[in-house]
Amino acid sequence: MFKFFRFLKNVCLLGRRLTANEVLQAEEKYSIKFTQEGPERYITYYEGDREANIIAEYSFLNDVTLFTDSFRKWQKPYGEELTEFDFQKVKNRVARYFACWGGAVVINETALPTLEDFIKGLQDAGIPYEEVGDGIIKYTADIDEERNRKGGFFNP
Known part of the structure; x- marks a missing residue:
């Protein structure tokens, strides 16, 4: 029951948190956009002329599982590996964005099929x-x- 009330509270405050995150994205010169809707979402992270595709799964109460193996390489420039610094930066920014939605963010390090x-x-x-x-x-x-x-x- 507590999770349901937490969910309702988070929905009510979602607009404020998303606006604050959009301001932060503009200040730090990156953006995060959804490219597919549904329980499994494909997100694109943009930073300058670089792009990374990210796979995440949502649960009913806005809990999110972020698959880090999905963004070990840049989509643009295609196939170029992220440096460890860039990887941590992207992971932290995307996790912070998902935290705005009010649910738990789970970082999944499992290797995805090649x-x-x-x-x-x-x-x-x-x-x-x-x-x-x-x-x-x-x-x-x-x-x-x-x-x-x-x-x-x-x-x-």
Whole structure:
């Protein structure tokens, strides 16, 4: 019950905290933007001409899990590793931004699957794909084809 009241209080004060964070972002010359809505969110961190894509998961009461492995490399310039200083700076800024929402911020250091792991999974499943460039893979998987290939709906 306490968590629910905390949630309501945080919703009421959200606008004030977000405004304060936007002022801080402008002063420190960076910005954080949502690029996808839903329980799993993709966030883009902008600083000058550099961009980092960040994966985070939200729970019902605005608790957030931040996957640090998702922003070990810059999206622009593509593939360039963040220095340890830049990594800590981005992690702290993004965690501070998520803390504005009023929930707990959990930092998850688990390694995410690599592009090579993803491609191997597509190859193992027999799904045709195309590498478009800049780490983008284009593929189509039809549910009926997958069911037939695996021997029916109930056969794993």
